[in-house]
Structures are given as C-alpha cells and as structure tokens.
Amino acid sequence: MSSSKGIGIGGGVGGPKTTAPVATELDKLSVEQLRAVKEQADLEVNLLQDSLNNIRTATARLDIASNALNDLSLRPQGKKMLVPLTASLYVPGTLDDADKVLVDVGTGYFIEKTMVEGKDYCERKINLLKSNYDQLLEVATKKKSIADEVGIVLQAKLRQLTPSQ
Amino acid sequence: MASSTALRELQRDLENKANDLSKLQKDIAKNHQVRKKYTIQLGENELVLKELELLMEDANVFKLIGPVLVKQDLAEARANVRKRIDYISAELKRLDATLQDLEDKQKSKQETVFKLQQKVQSFQAGKGKA
Numbered sequence: 112m113s114s115s116k117g118i119g120i121g122g123g124v125g126g127p128k129t130t131a132p133v134a135t136e137l138d139k140l141s142v143e144q145l146r147a148v149k150e151q152a153d154l155e156v157n158l159l160q161d162s163l164n165n166i167r168t169a170t171a172r173l174d175i176a177s178n179a180l181n182d183l184s185l186r187p188q189g190k191k192m193l194v195p196l197t198a199s200l201y202v203p204g205t206l207d208d209a210d211k212v213l214v215d216v217g218t219g220y221f222i223e224k225t226m227v228e229g230k231d232y233c234e235r236k237i238n239l240l241k242s243n244y245d246q247l248l249e250v251a252t253k254k255k256s257i258a259d260e261v262g263i264v265l266q267a268k269l270r271q272l273t274p275s276q
Numbered sequence: 277m278a279s280s281t282a283l284r285e286l287q288r289d290l291e292n293k294a295n296d297l298s299k300l301q302k303d304i305a306k307n308h309q310v311r312k313k314y315t316i317q318l319g320e321n322e323l324v325l326k327e328l329e330l331l332m333e334d335a336n337v338f339k340l341i342g343p344v345l346v347k348q349d350l351a352e353a354r355a356n357v358r359k360r361i362d363y364i365s366a367e368l369k370r371l372d373a374t375l376q377d378l379e380d381k382q383k384s385k386q387e388t389v390f391k392l393q394q395k396v397q398s399f400q401a402g403k404g405k406a
Contacts, residue, residue, distance in 0.1 A: 213345075214327075216328075217321075218360070219339055219341070220337060220338070220339055220357070221340060221345060222331060222337055
C-alpha cells in the first residue's frame with residue numbers, strides 16, 4: 112500500500128509577484144488607483160483561498176492513507192482479500208507480510224518502510240501540512256483585512272465625489 | 277503635408293513600440309509561469325531528499341520508471357535527487373537573471389512609449405493650431 116503524496120505542498124503560494132503599495136496613504140490615491148489596488152488585493156485573497164483549499168484536500172487524503180495503514184496493520188497475515196487490478200476489476204488474494212509498506216515520497220521515488228515507519232511518515236506529513244495551513248491562514252486573513260480596508264476607503268471616496276457635483 | 281507624414285510616422289513608431297512592450301509583458305508572464313513550475317519541483321525534490329536521508333543504509337528504494345518499479349541503490353538515489361536539486365536551482369537563478377533583464381527592458385520601453393505618446397499629442401495639438 113503506497114500512501115498518497117502531498118499535492119505540491121510548498122509551491123501552492125509560489126505565484127503572486129505582489130508589491131503592494133501599502134506604505135502610501137490610501138487616502139492620497141485616486142479612485143482609479145484605489146480600484147486597481149482593490150482588484151489586486153482581491154485576486155491575491157482568491158489565490159490564497161485556493162491554496163488553503165488545496166492543503167485541506169491534501170491533508171484529508173493523507174488522513175485517509177493513515178487510516179488505511181492503521182487498518183492494514185490490524186489484519187493478520189494470510190487473510191483473504193480482493194486486490195484491485197483496475198477500478199472495476201478485483202482478484203482474490205491473500206495478505207502477505209503486512210509489516211512492509213511502500214511509501215510514495217514524490218518525483219517517482221518509492222521507499223520501502225516498516226508499518227511503524229509508514230505510520231510515522233504519515234504523521235509527519237500531516238503535521239507539516241497542518242503547520243503550512245496555519246501559516247497560510249495567517250497570511251490570508253491579513254491580506255483579506257487589507258482588501259476590506261481598501262474597499263472601505265474606496266467607497267468613502269466615491270461617496271465623497273458624487274455629492275460634490 | 278510634411279507634418280502629416282511625420283505624424284503618421286510617429287504614430288507608426290508608437291505602434292511598433294507598443295507591440296514590443298506587449299511582447300515583453302507576455303515574456304515576463306511566461307517567465308513567471310516557468311518559475312512557478314520549477315519552484316514546485318524544487319520543493320518536492322527537497323522533501324524526497326529529506327526522506328532519503330532519514331533512511332538507514334539497508335532500506336530499499338524504488339524508482340517508478342514508466343509502469344515499472346525499479347530497485348535503486350540508496351546512495352545513487354540520493355545523488356540523483358541532489359543533482360536534480362542543483363540543476364533546478366541553477367535554472368531558477370538563470371530565470372531570475374532573465375526576469376530582471378526583461379523587467380528593465382520593459383521599464384525603458386514604457387518610458388519610450390510614453391515620450392512618443394507625448395510627442396504625438398503635442399504634434400497633433402501643433403497641427404490643430406496651424
């Protein structure tokens with residue numbers, strides 16, 4: 112049983128090449144510039160949300176793999192089982208040594224580990240993903256608050272401009 | 277007469293420069309995409325290297341080549357992954373240099389386009405007065 116590998120863990124946030132001009136006073140910017148800043152901030156927030164979702168999916172898959180491992184370790188050797196050859200074809204077989212598992216570590220490499228090491232691997236990966244998720248969540252909330260602030264200033268500006276006609 | 281052909285020439289020049297600028301921007305976008313791909317691969321390879329280094333010397337390592345899992349020597353696998361990491365890092369550095377170069381060119385092109393636009397505008401204003 113090979114465990115699932117994390118989906119592009121580190122690279123989820125690789126894209127945005129942002130240089131947000133937050134140092135300049137939001138008040139001083141014109142409506143056009145405010146709109147552009149808000150658009151960019153919204154874009155970034157969306158990207159970060161996507162990355163967060165990806166991490167959640169990957170964590171869920173690792174959880175499933177970890178559970179499967181735990182289940183497998185309970186099965187006695189020689190137990191009858193059905194082995195999937197394709198998505199709809201299973202063949203009967205017997206469980207061989209359940210102490211060795213093949214772990215997919217990425218880039219096409221598989222490592223043979225003992226059951227204990229396999230469980231440990233899953234644990235480690237899940238913890239790594241959890242900490243990445245927390246970090247990302249922090250960044251995402253900060254960006255969201257910036258985007259909201261820009262939106263508020265933009266609306267205030269618009270309201271200022273229209274009555275003064 | 278002469279002034280209108282000069283104006284047309286200026287406008288043609290402006291168009292060319294604007295086309296160059298948009299091509300530069302497309303190149304920059306492509307650079308970012310490739311960079312993203314390499315960064316992801318680099319991260320993945322570093323994870324693999326960490327796992328490989330945690331292994332004891334007698335553990336079995338297999339590589340997926342097509343549909344076949346082929347047994348690999350641990351030292352060889354580590355060396356391969358390290359080499360890949362070095363290669364990807366070098367590519368990333370190269371891309372960084374290219375990106376910097378493209379961005380500089382883009383900035384100078386933007387200035388040229390802007391100046392040309394101003395020239396065209398002043399020309400048209402001049403023609404209008406005359």
